[in-house]
Amino acid sequence: MSETTSETSPGTAAGTTSDTATEVVVVTPVTVTVTDGTAGEEPAAAGPEETGVEWAEAVDGGAV
């Protein structure tokens, strides 16, 4: 998996934290609202009974 880590990602602002962040804040928090959280429904995975499909079972592919 070296390809996933070999390239430097900017992150939201990686590599810039040492820059002089001297600008005064112009962003001001104004409101907070709280709403109910929600729970998702249970999934119903597609099955081999689905018509018109070519079905293949998952085969254990082993360690990466």
Add this chain to the structure above:
Amino acid sequence: MQQADDATAAALTAGERTVRHTTRLGGEDVSAQVQSWQLERSYATDLPAAMRAFSGSSAAQLQVQLSGTGGQSAPQLYSPWADRTTGDLARPGQSVVHEGGPGTTATLPAFRGTVRSRSAASGTDSLQVTALDGAERLRGPAVLPKPYAGFYWQRPVASATWCVSELLRQGGLYACPPPRYPDFAEGRPLTLVYATLHGGFATPYGQPEILPDPTTYTFAREGAPHELALVPKQPQVKASWFPRSRVTVPGSRMFAEVWVNNSVRYDSTSGDDGIGAGDRVIVQLELNRNGSNTGYLKLDVNFAEQWLRIASMDNSAGWTFQWTWPALVQRGVWHIGAFLDLSGGSSSVYPTVQPRLTAPDGTQLVGGAGTFTDPSALQPASELSQVTLYTDLPAECLQVTGGLAAMPTAAEFAQTWTKGVELDDVILPSTTLPRVSGSQWEVISQIAKASMSTAELDERGVFRWRNHTRFAERPAAPDLTLTSVREIASLTATEEIDACRNYCTQPYKDWTGIGAISGTTLQDDVIRVLQPGKTTTVKYLMSDEEYDISPPGTDDDTGATPGTNVRFGTSPSGGTAVKGMVDMLVRREDGYLVVRYGNRSSQTLYTVTTAGKPSFYLQTLKPGADPVDRDAIALLDDPANDPDGVASERFYGRQEYTADATDWVQDADSAAGLARAMRAAGVLPVPVIGDVDVLYDPRIQLGDAVRVVDTTGAELDTLAWVVGIRTAATAEGGVQQTLTLRGMDPGALPADSGLTPDPPSDPAPVTRATYASVTAAFPTLAALTASGLTWGEIEEGAHV
């Protein structure tokens, strides 16, 4: 030119004079009530009117005079105060479709749009309806994202073509499947990443993070799954995006999908595919765990080996499931998707994964769900941090959706949408996206003018975009031939010096070498309390000038978290850092940055640092400098190989044209290309063939190339572009069609054979004084001195 059936083509060839039309308002056929109609299409251009090039947008307008029916007058039925049961047929915004054709044959589409206005004159039996084409659907506010990745990587992040595609999507005109759940709604699924790849990596949802080197890919229409695709020039070209919501693991169900075409390669027509044996595409979801650890969920398709694998892993180890279908041998457009269920568990989860594909022949391939059991595949608490595409194949329309309850059905997978957009090759690559204001149509029109392109909705309501490159090649054969023997009733040809522009300047913004620096920062001044199982939304004022930020990274006390970040603690005084328990969504809305925290844990959490201070920290990025204003100039620089240019400067002098400076042109190559296109169009003045009255032919479209043959007066036989069409019909059935044409050829070079043109100036002759005339007038030096005249006065002879 529109394709017509054989009967219609034969009728037009035979010079059929009678015409039939059908007009529908609100889906009702009102053809019998139409008294007269008029349809106009033309390009608005900001180039000198007579220049051979044309650009800009075209919005068609249809005017229809409608009578009443059933013993009731038109005003009674359809005036603004008429009863809604009849009046809504012609209300503003109502659908209008108009078709026409010769004789009794099938009709061809002529117009598809909506009513703009209706006007009923009382005391008459006439209602005037004015309708505009599909451009009316693009009156919503134009919004473009503001990714920083372009100047961060100093690589193109988008293009004018991508912007056009995105603006059309906002207006409901699609070139590829639209995002599944674009709008945020509590408790509903949400599109986390949506990248069309239509000429750029920018996204309306999510934002690009890693941009590939532009030498490793191109964008091409040929072989694109839908319209325009990212085409790798080397194996495993990589691009990545931040999701707009950092959903948590455990606790999430995600669906990742992409369209690819495994039958084409980069420059496959020349046999040089430039890719090698690659036949693989990977969509990888990266999960940010504690510290610098990362988990991966990887959808991996290898067409050469005919398998699909889904892996759950980290940097060093993992486990994989494999599905095998013989159908994977098929070549063509594939739709690949995987449902990733990580909803179970509280502090870790064994993912359940299941693939779904649609083959080029339409076959649905569905894999059985597999749940990992090997410890190496276990995903501990983490958050979705980025989505990465690795591809050998042309790819288009990558989407990741969060919150789906289950694997989409075949119909849901295909999505219900209509393709109504035809783009052109990618133009004007951009490092940053220009700030825009106004409607989507206005911005599309601006881009068309800036890029010498044309934008229009055709007779079927399909949007078409054509680049200036259409001028580069002269059509081998005209779409239609118009002759004065039969088709042309009248014609006026005009040639003017204003059409000559042989020194063309295209200003551009040069972003070369400009990198990213820190922009605005904010340390929140309130510790936010996140109740268990609830969501908390905080809005921060954020200027539209700021570049986009992504959802904050989560600080877990194991190292410094760069950029925008937040720490969730278990107590107001700091407590223990918590990861993978809070979904974070950011969106920009009405001048605010909206951050939404969804606490899925069973305990109250706080946005607090280890020192008991508010922990939310925001940091934007901005360019390190303003772009430099430069000009690209096209002029006569190779006289030996530019006879047109030499003749132009010899016979017409140097004629300058400077295009408007805009933020859309951001690199030297694009600017030089535009300048050269302008000069090529204007180097020699091309006659304008105006107001050509022709025999009605419903097949003619804007942008068609027609051959005009006039043997009655102008002795003309030339190719021309159709840049304006006006068709009008009266109740008696007579139809008049008038074309505005822009010639393609300037004709033979001027030679002035046998002519001796007069010089440009002819000053009056001045008689010079001679010594003899001076001595005659002033016999002595004393006389000359006494005259008081200067030498100039004497020399020019006025006094001698």
